Amino acid sequence: MSQISTQEILDDLEFFDNWEERYKYIIDLGKELTPMPESKRTPERLVKGCQSDVWLDVDKQDDKLIFHVDSDAIIVRGLLVLVMAAYNEKSAQQIVDFDIEGYFSQLDLERHISPTRGNGLRAIVAKIQALAKAGL
Amino acid sequence: MSLNVDAIRAQFPILARKIDGNPLVYLDNAATTQKPQAVIDAISHYYTHSNSNVHRGAHTLADEATRLFEGARDTVAEFIGAASRQEVIWTSGTTEAINIVAHGMAKRLRSGDTVLVTEMEHHANLVTWQQACLNSGAQLIVSPIKDNGELDIDAFTANLSDSVKMVSMPHVSNALGTINPITTLIPLIRAKTSALIMIDGAQGIAHGGVNVQELDCDFYAFSAHKIFGPTGMGVLWGKKAVLEAWPVWLTGGEMISTVTYQQSTWGELPNRLEAGTPHIAGAIGLAAAIKWLSELDMQDVHQHEQLLMNTATEYAQAFDGLTIVGNAADKIGVLSFVMDAGHPADIGFLLDKQGIAIRTGDHCAQPLMNRLAVPGTARASFSIYNTAQEIETLFNALKKVQMMLA
Numbered sequence: 306m307s308q309i310s311t312q313e314i315l316d317d318l319e320f321f322d323n324w325e326e327r328y329k330y331i332i333d334l335g336k337e338l339t340p341m342p343e344s345k346r347t348p349e350r351l352v353k354g355c356q357s358d359v360w361l362d363v364d365k366q367d368d369k370l371i372f373h374v375d376s377d378a379i380i381v382r383g384l385l386v387l388v389m390a391a392y393n394e395k396s397a398q399q400i401v402d403f404d405i406e407g408y409f410s411q412l413d414l415e416r417h418i419s420p421t422r423g424n425g426l427r428a429i430v431a432k433i434q435a436l437a438k439a440g441l
Numbered sequence: 442m443s444l445n446v447d448a449i450r451a452q453f454p455i456l457a458r459k460i461d462g463n464p465l466v467y468l469d470n471a472a473t474t475q476k477p478q479a480v481i482d483a484i485s486h487y488y489t490h491s492n493s494n495v496h497r498g499a500h501t502l503a504d505e506a507t508r509l510f511e512g513a514r515d516t517v518a519e520f521i522g523a524a525s526r527q528e529v530i531w532t533s534g535t536t537e538a539i540n541i542v543a544h545g546m547a548k549r550l551r552s553g554d555t556v557l558v559t560e561m562e563h564h565a566n567l568v569t570w571q572q573a574c575l576n577s578g579a580q581l582i583v584s585p586i587k588d589n590g591e592l593d594i595d596a597f598t599a600n601l602s603d604s605v606k607m608v609s610m611p612h613v614s615n616a617l618g619t620i621n622p623i624t625t626l627i628p629l630i631r632a633k634t635s636a637l638i639m640i641d642g643a644q645g646i647a648h649g650g651v652n653v654q655e656l657d658c659d660f661y662a663f664s665a666h667k668i669f670g671p672t673g674m675g676v677l678w679g680k681k682a683v684l685e686a687w688p689v690w691l692t693g694g695e696m697i698s699t700v701t702y703q704q705s706t707w708g709e710l711p712n713r714l715e716a717g718t719p720h721i722a723g724a725i726g727l728a729a730a731i732k733w734l735s736e737l738d739m740q741d742v743h744q745h746e747q748l749l750m751n752t753a754t755e756y757a758q759a760f761d762g763l764t765i766v767g768n769a770a771d772k773i774g775v776l777s778f779v780m781d782a783g784h785p786a787d788i789g790f791l792l793d794k795q796g797i798a799i800r801t802g803d804h805c806a807q808p809l810m811n812r813l814a815v816p817g818t819a820r821a822s823f824s825i826y827n828t829a830q831e832i833e834t835l836f837n838a839l840k841k842v843q844m845m846l847a
Contacts, residue, residue: 356786379784379787381786
């Protein structure tokens with residue numbers, strides 16, 4: 306699937322006026338995310354949430370970081386697409402510079418991205434940021 | 442008579458809340474129950490009027506606080522049918538209560554001894570015994586359940602032998618709602634072993650009717666917050682003769698008799714197992730919760746809980762694409778399920794958006810989830826203030842969830 310940008314997502318979400326449409330959109334994004342092959346879902350790539358699991362794999366191409374992510378829960382997959390829009394195929398510098406908090410707050414989904422939700426999403430963001438910092 | 446649920450609901454201020462504009466439907470009672478105004482008032486009144494440390498003050502407030510605190514112990518002793526108030530030990534919750542017993546037991550267990558638990562344990566009654574065994578060289582035996590979530594009684598019986606020194610099991614399973622037939626199991630254990638018997642009552646206590654002397658177990662543990670009381674508070678009940686000889690748990694103030702720089706002697710029960718300043722407001726809140734619950738007709742309460750369980754089960758059985766996890770014949774308070782449409786986390790997420798609070802995940806019972814070959818479940822758990830109408834709301838909301846995930 307071609308990579309969707311953060312701006313496209315924000316524009317799309319603005320279009321919906323009820324939660325069902327917003328979440329249907331996130332669910333649809335989740336369905337389009339390319340699944341990580343079972344063989345790559347190893348403990349080293351696993352970020353265990355208490356409600357759902359997330360996997361993260363990273364490659365480097367020139368100066369860009371290429372991420373593969375997956376989850377066993379569809380809404381988390383959709384939320385991962387939102388995160389990938391910000392981070393995938395970006396340089397370490399771009400990742401570090403990106404205002405993820407501002408983006409989350411614009412998405413108006415903080416409650417579902419909050420650390421207390423235990424869905425592994427915050428942990429993925431922290432992991433990606435740490436990887437980027439290490440790569441500077 | 443049937444339970445006046447509207448009158449009960451009116452006593453729980455939080456039930457009037459809205460979540461995203463929807464009336465709150467609180468179906469996470471196995472995690473914690475909500476608190477009636479009587480409990481909130483008792484705690485608030487204590488801090489407003491009587492706050493003081495207990496057992497040591499030479500002033501009016503200390504006397505009042507001590508009277509309330511020790512009066513709470515009497516209330517608990519009476520509620521569970523303890524032979525004496527000294528048998529009621531305050532803890533921070535069920536987990537600490539089990540730890541007191543498991544740590545003490547670890548000092549007594551030897552290689553060749555065994556500890557018996559079941560496949561349906563909450564981590565609190567598994568990790569504790571697993572560690573006690575690892576630390577002592579004893580062996581942990583995990584008695585199997587059947588696929589419907591009932592304990593396999595034949596296998597359990599076969600596991601009872603002279604080597605079993607401890608049996609610890611849940612009264613009611615938190616993840617599945619299975620009620621274990623402890624009234625028949627305990628005599629069976631007594632007949633075949635000399636083991637001490639502990640019942641994890643975290644999920645059993647709120648359903649009423651616990652009489653520890655009739656049960657004839659050695660220990661019964663529960664948490665205040667699962668019976669309409671505050672968090673951070675729990676009870677370890679133990680037979681006096683057993684507790685008197687039990688290795689002290691925490692050491693420090695309150696639990697001693699005499700202290701020199703080099704040595705100490707321990708106080709009497711219950712103090713010897715209660716070091717430090719206790720959770721005074723917690724004990725007072727728990728007593729208020731028990732008094733509040735005791736004013737209800739327990740027969741009516743039981744009937745209402747059974748109605749909720751049956752209603753939920755009927756809806757679930759008729760729901761295409763939903764599978765109940767745990768179909769024990771004797772079950773209370775819990776409907777655990779999975780759906781073809783999505784992961785439990787997705788279900789919980791989309792129910793929350795509709796104002797419905799359930800729990801999803803492994804319910805602190807990872808080995809049980811593996812045993813049942815599910816990645817976790819969605820769990821709706823009921824209490825006395827829930828209504829058949831709320832269960833209908835849950836299933837209507839699940840229809841929407843199913844549509845959205847399709």
